[in-house]
Amino acid sequence: DTEVTQTPKHLVMGMTNKKSLKCEQHMGHRAMYWYKQKAKKPPELMFVYSYEKLSINESVPSRFSPECPNSSLLNLHLHALQPEDSALYLCASSQGGTTYEQYFGPGTRLTVT
């Protein structure tokens, strides 16, 4: 089973709202990732968690706050977003270590109004 699930599929939020994106995997993977993807562009890495510790933050604005409650779950808390943050947010996971392929979820399509 190579499934990564993400909820919600679609999210519309105002600039003053607080919302969260959720990602879950049950493959025993120990690395989890958040990516942002704008239309017609490749995914851009935002955060990496390795063994439940934040290992990479690609200089993401503080209005995005990641959380890894356990090895199967990854959240992305959103607060005071801007319209330019509208994008597809993809979660991925991989086995521990940096050499393994990443498996992606279906993404959350976020619209900030």
Next chain:
Amino acid sequence: AQKVTQAQTEISVVEKEDVTLDCVYETRDTTYYLFWYKQPPSGELVFLIRRNSFDEQNEISGRYSWNFQKSTSSFNFTITASQVVDSAVYFCALRLIYNQGGKLIFGQGTELSVKP
């Protein structure tokens, strides 16, 4: 600096044609991994293949085949007898073995349209 170039932005073929998607990469490292992902209109990136820098054997999986040539820093992907379901954006990506955190360096993607 590391970079992946997919020079073909869009390709359109008719069903049953063969099509090759080009990928050229740049890195000074001698150990690295290369990947291909497929992104259909639904949005999910689907892993297709991983190849490490020490393994230059070509690979075939059904209608898909991959040609890895270190001498030209290329990792091309061929779909034989294309089908409408192959329509998607295809990304080539590079990861350095010792790169902290496993960051994937993506090319800009090639949008493949297969018409019936």
